[in-house]
Amino acid sequence: MPKSPAPPQTDKAGAPRTDSRPVIAGIVTALVGFTSSFAVVLAGLRAVGADAGQAASGLLALTLAVGLGVLLLAWRSKVPVTLAWSTPGAALLAASGMPDGGWPAAVGAFLAAGLLLALAGLVPALGRLMARIPSSLAQAMLAGVLLQLCLAPFKALGTVPLFVGPVILCWLVMMKFAPRWAVPGALLVALAVIGTSLASAGTTVEPAALVPALAWTTPAFTLQAVAGIAIPLFVVTMASQNVPGVAVLRSFGYETPWRPAMLVTGAGTVLGAPFGGHAINLAALSAALAAGEEAGADRGRRWVAGFTSGLAYLVLAAFSTALVSVVSQAPAGMLQAVAGLALLGTLATAVSAALADPEDRIAPAVTFLMAASGLAFAGIGSAFWALLAGLAVRFVLKPRAA
Structure with a gap:
């Protein structure tokens, strides 16, 4: 049950005291959420066929959808709910490769995933079906x-040790002293290295390439893309983002407005899909920044942190295209290297959760190896087959009742 809000703080004269901590916490939430994973988004979109302009459009669409969605949910619910793009989903795209039908088919899969997210809020049976997928297999x-x-x-x-070495060193040092800022710090070093390289080579970026712009792509729907991208994207987004997001808020005494959140994230994904946005969802790790003590002692005002994070995302949207323009000039492998560092913590958590039960490790191990193999059959990527293989192995090995 949610804890009762603390009484409002007052100054010596008895007037309400203005607490800036919710605003600061909201800004930090947006900065950490954006800078720690936008490289993963770009790597994923490029892997499924987006060119530089379409990837920039996708990042812009996601940032706008997250910002507007948070503003709506936090204002209406007065709960410090926060949103993010699906970082595990973007990693899934990076591993999937270009589907049959190219970029338009990938966009169609994004739209289908958005519809599934909205249905999760409208149809309780779909939520119950998702709950039947073992968490160990999803992880x-x-x-x-x-x-x-x-x-x-x-x-x-x-291949590029002089470029990547300083980035990894910065990440390691920051993990020791300021873990929350490890990936943003590594990103800043990467941008500095890229900028130095461009300056020494005399390369310039056209001013027109710095202006945010949305690029429309007409979706195309193929069975391979829906099965190989949309369904796994929906599963990992629900299991790795939405469900943990609810748990994080509950740990601080808040109940997530589940149905509105699913409708907003589903609608935001559907609207952003034609412009390249793959999926938005409840924030998980960054949700603690807006719901915890860092957002102020008055629990009744922590929703301001969520609302402020939405405003901050809208500001960051104005700079998203400029970041893409700079990063696109990086040496081959640099973007993937930053994305990989951003996902190391997620990988460790997923492996730990998958193998936590000593009585049920074979099925998760098969699922892990199948997903890592990159197997593609009938045009459908390995994530889909990995989930089916894990379910089949678990069914065969499950002890039968006497």
């Missing part, structure tokens, strides 16, 4: 998808 599928991307920083050490 194992995610871990297998993440493996190749998390190897990228170490592979890049063999």
